[in-house]
Amino acid sequence: MQELINHSFTKKDVIGILENCLNKTLGEIDINHVFDSTRENPKITGIAGNVIEQSVFGYSANSSKNPDLIIDNIPTELKTTGIRLSKKHPKEYEAKEPMSITGVSPKTIITDISLVNKNDIPHHNLLVGGFPCQDYSVARSLNGEKGITGKKGVLWWSILEILKAKKTPFVLLENVDRLLLSPSKQRGRDFAIILSCLLNEDYIVEWRVVNAAQYGEVQRRRRTFIFAYKRNTKFAKSLNVSNQDNDIYRIIQNEGFFAKTFSIKEFNNLSIKSENISDDVQLVSDKFTFNFENSGIMYNGFVYTAKTFPEEIEPKTLKTIIEKETVASKFFIPNEKLYYTNPEETHSDETENELPAKSRQTWQYIKGAKRKMRLATNGHKYVYSEGAIPMIDEWNKPARTMLTSEGSFNRSTHIVRDYNTKEIRILTPLETERIQGFPDNWTNTGMPEKFRYFCMGNALVVPLISKMGKTIEKIFDESEDE
Template sequence: MKKTVCELFAGVGGFRCGLNNIRTVEDYGKEEKWDTVWFSQWEPSEKKTQYAHDCYVYRFGTRLDKNGEDTTNYNIEDVDKTTIPDFNLLVGGFPCQDYSVASSLATSKGLEGKKGILWWSIREILEIKKPPFVLLENVDRLLKSPAKQRGRDFGVILACFRDEGYTVEWRVINAAEYGYQQRRRRTFIFAYKNNTRYATKILNTIGYTDTLEEENKEKCMESVILNDGFFAETFSVNKAKSAKMKVKRLSSEVGEVSDTFQCLFENSGIMKDGIIYTIKTVPNYHGKQITLGDIMETEKVEEQYFIPEEKLYYTDPMITHSDETKQRLPKEDRQTWQYLKGAKKLLRTSSTGHKYVFSEGAISMIDQEDKPARTMLTSEGGFSRTTHIVKDKMTGRVRLLTATEAERIQGFPTNHTKYCLVKGEKVEMPLRKRRFMMGNALVVNLIVDMEKTLNDIFDEE
């Protein structure tokens, strides 16, 4: 089978870098295995310059649709899906939203999602392009949303796949638990058409038939999750202590799933023929651990990254708590990293006039170099509790992460986001945007690992 790819919500190309094992700037243009025939990246909040798209184009060039037009920077909802070139693998890190449907219909035919919910564009592509394989990424809370109907959103997604003839595996993966440089938990979804050779191979391996008793079907599905499936083959796991398989059937119509479905999904599972099998697993990894210190700069760092002393502490550096229930600290004290990252108690008033004490625990002022980095967010580098602060290796001074360190935390080549191609002109991406792009990205190393399994699957297809 041809290794052709369509990358949705492409960002700056994390899936593309991972699939083609692009590790350094010298690797661009050497995509020998996986051919990305089309991609889509559009950021609605960017009114003037589409930095992510323009960075992607600078690194990889653009791709035209079947009409010979460049629609890669259109809102995906406005793209005519029939014009997308044919492909065999759909990938993307789609936004986490509310996946409820606009209305419950008697049948799922013609069912539409609410405007602005980008999952429905993925479903439309599944219907029109019918890719045999799909690999998607989302935040870990996808399995639990929304709070008032736990599991509904993921149930809607699974029902859509079922209706298009797919079997679906999922796994919540923390990159650090497989040796990589960031503690980042994300839900990965791997779906494959039921008429693929891979689907037949899996069923033969586990001895599954439609005539099996339910208890034996459950054992077969557990084998997929723990030993024989896509994620088990790529990232070894064990069954969590005292874990038991949960089995739940999806309603026959997507509208019914949206209205009534609830499920406490575990971190691993599979959906086949509308039946969900989910069980808690734990990583089985005993290899090398990459740490924050391993990816930090060892040479001279620009002065702009260093934090002035007056912005670090407002009092003794050993103080990690502040009590403002009786009186607020002065504004200049509160605008220090010590205050921001320290524990605090504040007196607040609710919308109904009720007074209460808001409490917040302390987090480490300086990030530990001997551990993987904490989860990087889009606010990285800003005045935020989640921003990483490190001690410079050359000078010992305290500073923020450099743009290249942020790239390495996500497994991108150094300086991947440095330049963009804007209206045919090479321009530098602003530092703030470079950090934002990395906060939005995935850990490329995980896709590198998944590619090895995908490559074998495609070679046998």
């Protein structure tokens, strides 16, 4: 922190310094000619931030990972809007959006979005988010469902408040595939509530359930993606959508956001189901039920949905992400923890007698099929059963869906054969990063390993997001005049 001693300011000082930059170009405030470095390297990254640091605040460039400034005794990192070479004027630079400078400090980050005044959120053209899936994910039993009326699900209402306050033109959201079916006693209600809310805010909404492995990735991870756009955007107008069957088919099959990002096999337009959806959210909550399929669009108060199939790309396999170097011994599983009986045995029956605790603490047991007695809350005894899953995740297949419990002694955790010794072990944190498409050691920041696993179990598959990002960038490029 000693190196920051000359970078210390009061908040009032910082505001005064930055106010002098208002309505000026980077060239006008670049008194130290930092921008000249782009003459030799036009693709240099972070140049806008370098100008602010060196020409505005007056301290020399460095590659330190420490925060840039101390503001009112709080270490603060500066973040600036990115810039790029102009497509209209190739020799000039332009900001991707109106230039902004933000100070971020770990001590001042507000972690609860419900406490934020939504009017204070900067204007933006795209809101990206996901909301918790604990209440209706298939990772939990059905009697744990609460949907968006549950404690965890209320984040949706904060997202909606932002959309209302900022009139955001485009929205990209993510959730588990079960969102379309939740809750089990009123199929489709939760997703319909979201659609009804977006209908009230004048959005057209597309959705698609995407399995990453079907589009060439190394994980069988199914997620619902939702892309919404205001009816008055240039993109919406370019689609020329209507409630006619042929137009709906055209959007789902060829011209919509997801059709352009994740191609699907041709399907019969007669398979499209439709239903009116009310803008009365309470009515939807009380009465609506509908079987949403994996693809669809909401337009003008109607939902249209069809079961579609991807133009599949051969998935990568676990062999492509397995570490080839020597792996630390702590990741390997002792034989006594692997099996409690014949390794070929995949079933256990405890309806008469429960197995010893030591046997139940083996991977063979937790991954095997089971039958055991349980007691319901009303005192009724019943037989609980579950099927077996593969004991070892072999190299010739993609990974299963990673959960936040990855790496722990858990039924869903992957166990694999080591590349060199062929002995059985859990995945390393680096391998989980590769499964999600992150660069090696992305989470190796000093955090405990269990949090590295948690982060990857909670992450999205990066290449899928990159594909959607390219489609969105094209939409924005074609809407630059808006």
